[in-house]
Amino acid sequence: ETGVTQSPTHLIKTRGQQVTLRCSSQSGHNTVSWYQQALGQGPQFIFQYYREEENGRGNFPPRFSGLQFPNYSSELNVNALELDDSALYLCASSSGGAGFQETQYFGPGTRLLVL
């Protein structure tokens, strides 16, 4: 076990709704990254939070947003849900600094289904 937890485990929403996913990082880790994994695909980088600020983003629209809290836990928010947002959302934590070269450790993910 990595010590990275995510909630909820599963979620069903309808198109147009908004969703919030949560992640608690491993003890001692101050960096959280979020990935989207569509069925049969590899994970795609959404963004990273370090010291409560977004400091890196992949090719995702602004309706994907996030937060990081002082305890380094994080939220991923998705507005105006689309059918293609159905995926496994993975959170990864690591220790920042030194060019962010440390290994990322992943949580169990949240499976989101958009109907």
Add this chain to the structure above:
Amino acid sequence: AQKVTQAQTEISVVEKEDVTLDCVYETRDTTYYLFWYKQPPSGELVFLIRRNSFDEQNEISGRYSWNFQKSTSSFNFTITASQVVDSAVYFCALKKVNTGFQKLVFGTGTRLLVSP
């Protein structure tokens, strides 16, 4: 641009067989990291190994071994004497060094099925 190719979509073996999972990557960077992760049906990505591009030594960890060949941009993973518990999807991933953020570029994964 960075890219990781795992051409083997699915591999089926019988327990105790050896199996090699292929990974080919593309990058213009001279320094980078390569990773292998295992994803069991539960969904969690389990870290297996990280390799720095400067370190081309092969590595062995129990039944697992990794062959890094910079000349062919490959980072292959071999499981010796496979077991049913090895059944999972395996991902190879690539990361730039010193980008200011942690972005892993993953391949599409190889599903390994080990039958008794």
